[in-house]
Amino acid sequence: MNHHNQSSSPTSYTERVDPSAFQKRVKPELSFLTFELTYRCINNCIHCNKVEPSHNESEKAKELTTAQLTDLFHQAAELGVLLVKFTGGEPLLRDDFTELYLTARQLGMSVKLNTTASLITPQLAKLFARIPPKAPISITVYGMTDETYTAVTRNPGSFESAFNGIRLLEQNRVPFHTVFMSLKPNVHEEQAYLNWSAPYRDGTEGIKRKLLLRSRRDSELRNKKIIALRPNSAEIAQKTVNLPKELNYSDLLLRDKLHTTEPIVFRCGFGRNSCAVDPYGNLLGCLDLPNPELMYDLRTGSLREGIFGFFEEIRHRQSSSPQFKNECSVCFLRGWCDNCAAKSWSENGTLDTPVSYYCDEAHNRARLLGLLSNEEKGWEVENWQERVSAFLKTSEQTT
Numbered sequence: 064m065n066h067h068n069q070s071s072s073p074t075s076y077t078e079r080v081d082p083s084a085f086q087k088r089v090k091p092e093l094s095f096l097t098f099e100l101t102y103r104c105i106n107n108c109i110h111c112n113k114v115e116p117s118h119n120e121s122e123k124a125k126e127l128t129t130a131q132l133t134d135l136f137h138q139a140a141e142l143g144v145l146l147v148k149f150t151g152g153e154p155l156l157r158d159d160f161t162e163l164y165l166t167a168r169q170l171g172m173s174v175k176l177n178t179t180a181s182l183i184t185p186q187l188a189k190l191f192a193r194i195p196p197k198a199p200i201s202i203t204v205y206g207m208t209d210e211t212y213t214a215v216t217r218n219p220g221s222f223e224s225a226f227n228g229i230r231l232l233e234q235n236r237v238p239f240h241t242v243f244m245s246l247k248p249n250v251h252e253e254q255a256y257l258n259w260s261a262p263y264r265d266g267t268e269g270i271k272r273k274l275l276l277r278s279r280r281d282s283e284l285r286n287k288k289i290i291a292l293r294p295n296s297a298e299i300a301q302k303t304v305n306l307p308k309e310l311n312y313s314d315l316l317l318r319d320k321l322h323t324t325e326p327i328v329f330r331c332g333f334g335r336n337s338c339a340v341d342p343y344g345n346l347l348g349c350l351d352l353p354n355p356e357l358m359y360d361l362r363t364g365s366l367r368e369g370i371f372g373f374f375e376e377i378r379h380r381q382s383s384s385p386q387f388k389n390e391c392s393v394c395f396l397r398g399w400c401d402n403c404a405a406k407s408w409s410e411n412g413t414l415d416t417p418v419s420y421y422c423d424e425a426h427n428r429a430r431l432l433g434l435l436s437n438e439e440k441g442w443e444v445e446n447w448q449e450r451v452s453a454f455l456k457t458s459e460q461t462t
Contacts, residue, residue: 102342108205113152192236279353326415386417401418
């Protein structure tokens with residue numbers, strides 16, 4: 064995978080960028096790329112769909128080396144990538160995290176770090192202050208008390224270590240956003256989170272309620288536990304409808320996906336703005352779609368070949384499923400529906416089988432807002448254009 068001459072890499076963060084390299088980045092071929100640095104985590108959250116134990120040495124041995132990741136960062140820079148996301152698992156578990164972070168920043172890329180904050184040390188906080196990531200750090204919060212936090216993470220001491228990490232970022236004035244993972248064991252602390260997190264939210268409500276199943280499809284038992292934690296689709300629809308106008312993007316999503324299309328499986332950024340590199344060197348067209356048939360092996364190929372060759376044919380794939388063609392493909396609610404190839408893969412092992420959980424939520428929301436009657440389905444409505452137009456007009460008048 065050595066596609067870049069390592070000896071030519073910058074040796075100092077302050078080293079000037081070659082003007083010719085800057086010219087390449089004016090119109091990037093790929094602007095964003097996710098790196099799942101590890102699936103290992105210090106927590107063992109009851110809802111997590113990717114977790115591996117932090118002490119799993121066999122898992123650690125399978126992960127990309129520092130040199131391999133550095134080479135991929137250079138390839139990303141050559142494609143014009145402006146922002147990389149470091150996620151996991153807990154990316155701070157990597158022994159070489161500081162080196163990886165500095166390499167990405169030396170190459171001129173902003174770094175968006177997704178973390179629990181539990182492993183943020185005074186040294187790391189000072190590093191982020193001295194050499195800013197240029198994107199707010201994203202911190203997932205699991206509760207507002209020690210008891211609740213531990214019930215979710217199943218890791219005693221995780222509450223104290225997480226909030227200690229947050230305090231270190233505050234003290235060093237490192238920008239961060241927080242997200243609350245709402246679950247049955249901690250839902251009673253939602254309001255306490257909202258009160259505390261007002262300065263740390265990114266303009267959204269900052270609460271996640273939709274749980275993804277284990278996308279590697281390797282544990283039916285864990286999937287059953289995740290399903291048991293899910294709020295029902297009616298509850299999620301009600302929560303969404305009740306959001307303040309400035310935090311609710313439903314109108315935009317409905318308006319922007321009005322037109323019917325051919326039954327294309329990937330109506331998203333598959334293979335482009337949703338690409339991800341997993342810990343083992345596989346390039347995924349979508350972070351949540353580790354389908355072995357859709358992976359590209361970066362240990363034997365390059366980012367360019369994977370994105371502009373291997374994925375190019377896949378992203379135009381059409382569904383042959385009658386249900387997908389006759390329902391999902393023509394449903395006017397699809398802007399509100401989270402059904403997608405990744406979720407279909409996680410739930411059904413296919414790319415185009417609708418997931419009733421997400422379909423029901425979209426329909427419940429539409430009924431609460433008067434777009435559908437109780438018996439109607441979104442794909443059956445003939446005058447949907449008139450309904451949407453009237454809904455959006457009313458919505459604009461009440462803004």
